[in-house]
Amino acid sequence: xxxxxxxxxxxxxxxxxxxxxxxxxxxxxxxxxxxxxxxxxxxxxxxxxxxxxxxxxxxxxxxxxxxxxxxxxxxxxxxxxxxxxxxxxxxxxxxxxxxxxxxxxxxxxxxxxxxxxxxxxxxxxxxxxxxxxxxxxxxxxxxxxxxxxxxxxxxxxxxxxxxxxxxxxxxxxxxxxxxxxxxxxxxxxxxxxxxxxxxxxxxxxxxxxxxxxxxxxxxxxxxxxxxxxxxxxxxxxxxxxxxxxxxxxxxxxxxxxxxxxxxxxxxxxxxxxxxxxxxxxxxxxxxxxxxxxxxxxxxxxxxxxxxxxxxxxxxxxxxxxxxxxxxxxxxxxxxxxxxxxxxxxxxxxxxxxxxxxxxxxxxxxxxxxxxxxxxxxxxxxxxxxxxxxxxxxxxxxxxxxxxxxxxxxxxxxxxxxxxxxxxxxxxxxxxxxxxxxxxxxxxxxxxxxxxxxxxxxxxxxxxxxxxxxxxxxxxxxxxxxxxxxxxxxxxxxxxxxxxxxxxxxxxxxxxxxxxxxxxxxxxxxxxxxxxxxxxxxxxxxxxxxxxxxxxxxxxxxxxxxxxxxxxxxxxxxxxxxxxxxxxxxxxxxxxxxxxxxxxxxxxxxxxxxxxxxxxxxxxxxxxxxxxxxxxxxxxxxxxxxxxxxxxxxxxxxxxxxxxxxxxxxxxxxxxxxxxxxxxxxxxxxxxxxxxxxxxxxxxxxxxxxxxxxxxxxxxxxxxxxxxxxxxxxxxxxxxxxxxxxxxxxxxxxxxxxxxxxxxxxxxxxxxxxxxxxxxxxxxxxxxxxxxxxxxxxxxxxxxxxxxxxxxxxxxxxxxxxxxxxxxxxxxxxxxxxxxxxxxxxxxxxxxx
Ligand code: BGC
Ligand code: BGC
Numbered sequence: 001x002x003x004x005x006x007x008x009x010x011x012x013x014x015x016x017x018x019x020x021x022x023x024x025x026x027x028x029x030x031x032x033x034x035x036x037x038x039x040x041x042x043x044x045x046x047x048x049x050x051x052x053x054x055x056x057x058x059x060x061x062x063x064x065x066x067x068x069x070x071x072x073x074x075x076x077x078x079x080x081x082x083x084x085x086x087x088x089x090x091x092x093x094x095x096x097x098x099x100x101x102x103x104x105x106x107x108x109x110x111x112x113x114x115x116x117x118x119x120x121x122x123x124x125x126x127x128x129x130x131x132x133x134x135x136x137x138x139x140x141x142x143x144x145x146x147x148x149x150x151x152x153x154x155x156x157x158x159x160x161x162x163x164x165x166x167x168x169x170x171x172x173x174x175x176x177x178x179x180x181x182x183x184x185x186x187x188x189x190x191x192x193x194x195x196x197x198x199x200x201x202x203x204x205x206x207x208x209x210x211x212x213x214x215x216x217x218x219x220x221x222x223x224x225x226x227x228x229x230x231x232x233x234x235x236x237x238x239x240x241x242x243x244x245x246x247x248x249x250x251x252x253x254x255x256x257x258x259x260x261x262x263x264x265x266x267x268x269x270x271x272x273x274x275x276x277x278x279x280x281x282x283x284x285x286x287x288x289x290x291x292x293x294x295x296x297x298x299x300x301x302x303x304x305x306x307x308x309x310x311x312x313x314x315x316x317x318x319x320x321x322x323x324x325x326x327x328x329x330x331x332x333x334x335x336x337x338x339x340x341x342x343x344x345x346x347x348x349x350x351x352x353x354x355x356x357x358x359x360x361x362x363x364x365x366x367x368x369x370x371x372x373x374x375x376x377x378x379x380x381x382x383x384x385x386x387x388x389x390x391x392x393x394x395x396x397x398x399x400x401x402x403x404x405x406x407x408x409x410x411x412x413x414x415x416x417x418x419x420x421x422x423x424x425x426x427x428x429x430x431x432x433x434x435x436x437x438x439x440x441x442x443x444x445x446x447x448x449x450x451x452x453x454x455x456x457x458x459x460x461x462x463x464x465x466x467x468x469x470x471x472x473x474x475x476x477x478x479x480x481x482x483x484x485x486x487x488x489x490x491x492x493x494x495x496x497x498x499x500x501x502x503x504x505x506x507x508x509x510x511x512x513x514x515x516x517x518x519x520x521x522x523x524x525x526x527x528x529x530x531x532x533x534x535x536x537x538x539x540x541x542x543x544x545x546x547x548x549x550x551x552x553x554x555x556x557x558x559x560x561x562x563x564x565x566x567x568x569x570x571x572x573x574x575x576x577x578x579x580x581x582x583x584x585x586x587x588x589x590x591x592x593x594x595x596x597x598x599x600x601x602x603x604x605x606x607x608x609x610x611x612x613x614x615x616x617x618x619x620x621x622x623x624x625x626x627x628x629x630x631x632x633x634x635x636x637x638x639x640x641x642x643x644x645x646x647x648x649x650x651x652x653x654x655x656x657x658x659x660x661x662x663x664x665x666x667x668x669x670x671x672x673x674x675x676x677x678x679x680x681x682x683x684x685x686x687x688x689x690x691x692x693x694x695x696x697x698x699x700x701x702x703x704x705x706x707x708x709x710x711x712x713x714x715x716x717x718x719x720x721x722x723x724x725x726x727x728x729x730x731x732x733x734x735x736x737x738x739x740x741x742x743x744x745x746x747x748x749x750x751x752x753x754x755x756x757x758x759x760x761x762x763x764x765x766x767x768x769x770x771x772x773x774x775x776x777x778x779x780x781x782x783x784x785x786x787x788x789x790x791x792x793x794x795x796x797x798x799x800x801x802x803x804x805x806x807x808x809x810x811x812x813x814x815x816x817x818x819x820x821x822x823x824x825x826x827x828x829x830x831x832x833x834x835x836x837x838x839x840x841x842x843x844x845x846x847x848x
Contacts, residue, residue, distance in 0.1 A: 042319060049324050052284055055328070055329060056295045056329050058245070058296050059245065060244065060246075070400045070401050077145070079383070079392075080102075081143060081145045082393070083375060084104050084105060085103075086105060086364060086378075086395050087371055088336065088366060090367030092110075093369050094371065097136070099137055099149065100139050101142045102143060103145040103149070104149055105147070105149065106201070106363065106399075107133060107149060107150075108203075112161065114161060115129040119491070120163055123162075127197060127414055130197065133151065134198075137149035138413075147400070148411075150200045150408060152202070153202060154204065154478060156171075158435070159193040163480065163491060163493065165600075166426075166428070166431040166432050166601075167601075169439055171219065172220075172222070172597070172627065173598060173623075174186070175228055175627070176443075176623035176625060177442050180231045181235070182434070182438060183232050184236070184239035186438060187239025187240045189430070189434050191240045191241075191252060191254045192419055193431065197421075198415070200254055200408065203257045204259070205240075205258060207229050207259070207291065207294055208229075208265035208290070209223065209224060209229050209286050209287050211636075212270030212636050213580075214545065214546065216743075217264070217538075217542065219477070219577030222626060224627045225626065226285065229289055230289035233289075233293040234296065237256050237258070240255075241299070241406075244298040244406070251418040252418065256294075256300065257300075257303050258301075258303070260303050261305055261321075262288050263305065266283075266286060267307050270544075272306075273306035273540065274307055275307065276310075277310060300333040300406065301402065302334075303337070303338055304321065304335055304337050304338060305341075306344065313341075313344050315356050316342075318360055321361060322360035332398065334402060336363040338365055340365065340367060342356035343370070345359075349370075351373035351374050354381045357378070358387060364378075427493070427494045435601040436603055436607070439595075439601050439602075440608050442598070443604075443605065443608050443622075444596075444624065445621045445654075446593070447586055447589060447590070447592040449590045451655070452527075452569055453591045453593070454609060454655055455609055457505050457510075457511050457611065458510045459525075459526040460513075460523070460525050461502065461513050462519065462521050463502055463503075463529050465559065467498070467533055467573075468530075469497045471487070471492040471496075471497050471602065472484060472485070473533075473536060474498055479599075482538050484536030495602070496600070497602045498531050498605045502529060503515075504603060504606070509610075518559070519563050527568065527571060528563045530560055530570060533549075533595075534549075534576045534578075540742065540743025541815075543743060545746040547579070547580050547635070548581045548633035552748055552751065552814070557585050560585060561588045564588055570590050570591075571591045572585060572589040573595050573605060577596070581646075583665040583666060587665055587667065617655055620655060621653065621654055622654065623652050625651045628645035628647070632669070634670065646665065676750070677839070679836060680835075681819055681820055682832070684725045689741040689742065689745065691739070691741070694710050694715060695735065696710055696734065698710060698711045703715055710735075711732070712731065712736075713730060713733075714729075720760070720796070727831070728829065728830075728831050729832070730828075731824040734823075734824075735823065738775070741819075744777070744814075745816045745817075745819065747813045747814075749839060750813065751807060753804060756803060756841050757800070760832065762794065762795065762830070762831040763790070763828065765794070766792040767787070769825070770786040770823070771783045772801055774816060775816070776816050776817060780812055782809030782811035784801060784847075786799070786822075796831075819837075
């Protein structure tokens with residue numbers, strides 16, 4: 001949950017009066033602000049679907065033939081075989097023997113998941129697993145089924161889990177090209193590389209229209225503008241699948257998925273997996289255009305989104321999945337769930353969730369060992385009638401229809417397909433050339449003082465910054481590993497860093513390029529190119545509370561200023577997954593180019609920054625922002641919301657054009673502390689995103705009801721002023737009870753001198769020894785003694801612990817995994833209530 005800003009409260013309050021909705025968080029996005037007034041609660045399951053949801057126009061020639069074959073198959077299937085078709089386990093939690101026994105309809109590898117868990121797996125290793133799984137699926141000796149299985153993967157910027165694959169720029173960079181035709185080539189190349197590893201199906205494109213750049217998945221979005229998202233969806237789907245209208249996919253194409261249906265880019269506060277509060281027409285107009293166009297291009301599957309719409313998880317929304325998508329739009333492929341997303345529906349667990357299939361989900365993505373109980377429970381739920389036979393048959397029919405349509409029954413096993421293990425496909429020169437072209441076209445220039453760029457290649461350049469020679473950093477999340485972290489340049493055979501691209505260009509023309517991460521040099525260079533920016537992240541790990549670059553730790557700014565103060569012309573190349581407030585960095589640069597997350601072909605950057613030997617521009621600077629660039633860290637700006645961006649949607653300077661900005665940009669961050677509201681942790685109830693867990697000698701125990709008793713502690717809710725407004729923690733053995741989250745929270749808004757964690761506490765012994773801690777990742781933690789802030793009493797008392805004391809103890813507030821932990825080694829009982837972080841308090845105690 002993001003801190004919210006008071007400025008929009010009156011608007012929201014007015015909206016609440018009109019809409020009659022329950023209290024919700026304020027939001028500064030115009031999506032919500034503009035539409036809140038008309039905001040509706042989600043329609044009921046049987047509401048009439050408004051006419052603006054269009055019918056899909058895509059048609060397949062041989063559909064009667066396909067339907068007849070599907071009917072024949074279905075007629076012979078047992079209940080267990082049917083349920084197996086709608087289960088999708090993950091390669092870390094399922095074996096070839098499980099496949100033989102159950103015959104799953106599909107399976108996946110998640111981000112950073114490889115055959116045998118081997119990051120360096122070769123093409124042969126991928127093919128070998130694909131082949132064994134396929135053979136086991138068509139082997140009827142145990143399950144009586146010969147239906148081939150399908151392997152799905154996240155090839156979201158090229159075949160990104162595979163060593164040596166071509167990595168294309170992430171979607172946000174592609175959006176800046178505004179070039180659907182090149183998108184199609186990228187998709188065609190990606191499909192081939194995926195086929196070369198025996199995989200049939202890609203969980204892409206992401207067609208989110210990201211409207212709040214604090215969202216950690218903004219870089220997976222092509223644009224804040226639904227028009228670009230729609231155009232691209234069409235291009236990507238047709239590039240991935242080829243022409244499917246003849247009812248067949250060839251061996252060079254794959255099944256595609258438009259994801260995540262729907263509204264993932266419009267959650268309140270930009271929260272990953274958060275709550276979208278848009279009214280239905282806005283949901284359609286802004287967030288659903290990728291589906292309209294992607295499905296019209298023939299996408300055969302749709303992935304349900306983790307997010308909620310007006311508080312209800314989409315995985316459980318019959319209205320959206322069935323009434324809108326299947327009935328009104330007429331989608332006849334299948335809906336796959338997201339990573340145990342069904343388990344997040346109210347009343348569901350990962351192991352049991354009839355609600356999802358009843359709402360219209362067709363395939364459960366169940367990547368943990370939950371697949372087995374889920375399989376058994378689903379079989380039982382069909383037997384008991386909780387899931388109707390009709391609904392199950394419809395789900396299976398959809399899966400089989402797609403398998404038929406894409407020719408899976410006719411293809412040989414993965415090892416025997418046209419592109420299998422073809423080393424000249426994966427990372428081929430041809431594909432790298434497409435990626436390099438995309439890098440060139442995606443660069444956006446925000447500043448070019450005195451036409452400093454393009455540079456002549458015969459000069460002596462210093463190449464600085466920690467992203468200059470770091471292929472992992474220039475590639476972002478979803479790169480070999482899920483988060484894109486933990487990679488070395490040697491993990492990218494065939495790839496080029498931005499530095500090495502510059503080095504090649506310059507040395508070929510008689511100049512020199514010197515790599516110096518910290519910007520130090522012996523001989524003064526003619527110019528410095530500084531490559532810096534965001535470190536890789538994926539999903540919720542990238543959520544921010546505001547858009548200031550390197551908030552509280554401006555090391556890159558210091559580097560730029562150091563170079564500039566020595567009279568060296570400074571060119572910034574900014575690596576980022578989103579627009580960030582970088583006014584100070586822009587002011588400290590003579591030229592500023594946004595390179596987004598370019599991927600494996602770093603030379604594309606040098607291609608544009610330098611002229612050729614003769615001084616001619618071979619590759620123009622041509623990218624245009626497909627996202628508005630904020631004028632303040634707290635500004636959530638979109639092209640059509642009437643606010644003034646620092647650089648408007650569509651901005652991007654060309655070579656030779658006069659830079660219209662001559663005065664320095666405002667460096668007033670304006671992150672006014674008065675605007676930040678309290679961050680509630682436990683106020684009557686545990687507040688999102690936190691959950692309560694106990695760590696003791698037996699391990700980690702997550703609290704799922706209102707009492708829990710484990711070796712180290714008993715935890716229960718109890719009453720103080722109102723029902724269950726208090727937590728009672730009884731320590732019996734060494735233990736920590738803490739509020740933790742799945743993804744880290746950015747709590748830098750709560751680092752002012754007057755910010756404090758505040759709570760009401762009652763101790764069973766006045767002199768109890770309790771430690772208060774915060775945790776920010778592996779080996780990142782800080783703690784203080786409660787006694788230093790509390791009175792020695794057994795009465796209820798208010799305690800305030802300045803956040804600065806925890807910072808001094810070693811906590812990094814940009815990535816907080818556990819916001820508050822209580823530890824004790826001797827038996828003691830502690831009651832706590834009303835726990836929140838106050839951004840500014842009077843009379844904050846001093847740190848001991
Ligand atoms: C993501 C999806 C992805 C899936 C499988 C989820 O967490 O939201 O985009 O396809 O994992 O890796
Ligand atoms: C897994 C990834 C997966 C992701 C999806 C992670 O826990 O390690 O493989 O893609 O979850 O959210």
